[in-house]
Amino acid sequence: MKKYLYRPGKIKSSEITPEEVFVKRREFLAAAGLAIGATGSVFPTIANAAVPDFGEIAKWPKSTVEKQTPWDQATSYNNFYELGTDKGDPKKNARRLITEPWSVEIDGECNKPGTYTLEDILKPHALEERVYRLRCVEAWSMVIPWVGFSLGDLLKRFEPTGNAKYVRFETLLDKTRLPGQQYPVLKWPYTEGLRMDEAMHPLSLIAVGLYGKALPNQNGAPLRLVVPWKYGFKSIKSIVKISFVESQPDTSWNLSAPREYGFYSNVNPTVSHPRWSQAKERRLDGDSKGLAALFSDKQETLMFNGYGAEVAALYTDMDLSKNF
Ligand SMILES: Nc1nc2c(c(=O)[nH]1)N[C@H]1C(S)=C(S)[C@@H](COP(=O)(O)O)O[C@H]1N2
Numbered sequence: 001m002k003k004y005l006y007r008p009g010k011i012k013s014s015e016i017t018p019e020e021v022f023v024k025r026r027e028f029l030a031a032a033g034l035a036i037g038a039t040g041s042v043f044p045t046i047a048n049a050a051v052p053d054f055g056e057i058a059k060w061p062k063s064t065v066e067k068q069t070p071w072d073q074a075t076s077y078n079n080f081y082e083l084g085t086d087k088g089d090p091k092k093n094a095r096r097l098i099t100e101p102w103s104v105e106i107d108g109e110c111n112k113p114g115t116y117t118l119e120d121i122l123k124p125h126a127l128e129e130r131v132y133r134l135r136c137v138e139a140w141s142m143v144i145p146w147v148g149f150s151l152g153d154l155l156k157r158f159e160p161t162g163n164a165k166y167v168r169f170e171t172l173l174d175k176t177r178l179p180g181q182q183y184p185v186l187k188w189p190y191t192e193g194l195r196m197d198e199a200m201h202p203l204s205l206i207a208v209g210l211y212g213k214a215l216p217n218q219n220g221a222p223l224r225l226v227v228p229w230k231y232g233f234k235s236i237k238s239i240v241k242i243s244f245v246e247s248q249p250d251t252s253w254n255l256s257a258p259r260e261y262g263f264y265s266n267v268n269p270t271v272s273h274p275r276w277s278q279a280k281e282r283r284l285d286g287d288s289k290g291l292a293a294l295f296s297d298k299q300e301t302l303m304f305n306g307y308g309a310e311v312a313a314l315y316t317d318m319d320l321s322k323n324f
């Protein structure tokens with residue numbers, strides 16, 4: 001198994017990131033020349049022509065009413081390793097990711113493969129605002145009003161065949177637009193996957209915005225996945241390829257550390273990460289931020305991130321401690 005230079009959550013005791021990681025991150029930044037002068041704009045891609053006006057958006061009736069993670073925090077505390085490994089890097093480096101033009105390649109076990117422009121992809125779908133919890137494997141969580149539509153509605157359009165058992169997703173591969181890809185932090189391009197029934201589940205979302213605005217680059221413009229009952233890393237950003245496949249696809253995190261990051265990665269407070277418990281989480285709600293927040297109060301993590309009533313039936317025959 002190939003080993004990569006950096007893994008998040010090199011966390012000694014429960015959730016405090018050790019010095020070692022900060023040093024590695026600093027080296028990474030210095031090597032990439034990313035830390036200097038790259039303030040970036042708060043909202044670099046709002047002018048994306050293919051993204052419809054979000055004026056009239058239906059509100060999803062099942063949205064959580066918990067306190068939302070404020071815009072500033074949701075767009076400045078990010079994991080997007082292709083734009084740097086510190087939480088603040090993706091925003092700083094966001095302008096490097098040029099998202100126009102953008103297209104998505106559809107291939108594999110389906111009747112309508114091809115290269116679709118972003119406009120082709122989005123046009124038929126009515127957008128909806130859905131407020132979801134998203135729980136990161138690093139034990140923090142957010143509540144975000146996403147703008148998007150069901151992934152299943154998109155996938156159906158390509159007429160998957162009976163051989164399509166899984167769906168594989170791929171992020172843009174481009175060392176200029178995603179400069180973090182100059183370093184072997186993970187196996188690039190970032191890839192993720194879902195079992196077909198997970199992908200078709202009505203909660204699985206293609207997000208194109210948050211807070212009524214087009215996705216900022218640091219949040220995965222122009223389109224990304226949001227799978228709210230799974231750890232955040234399953235919610236792959238800046239997707240350029242979707243493949244219908246017969247067997248379980250490789251994923252970047254699983255390749256990087258298979259004992260730590262399983263294919264399923266359902267949020268599960270009873271199954272610890274090998275290096276820390278997953279029983280509790282720190283909610284990013286604007287009251288605290290960054291390092292200070294490491295010491296703020298924790299709340300209980302819910303099975304399937306609180307979406308068990310909807311998704312538990314997908315896993316009835318599985319041992320979730322083995323299929324983590
Ligand atoms: N391509 C890509 N997608 C990614 C990541 C990444 O590094 N690269 N990080 C993942 C992780 S670990 C999390 S927690 C979420 C964070 O999404 P957010 O920054 O919009 O909150 O994005 C996920 N999608």
Ligand SMILES: [Mo]
Nearest residue numbers: 136137232233
């Ligand atoms: Mo994450």
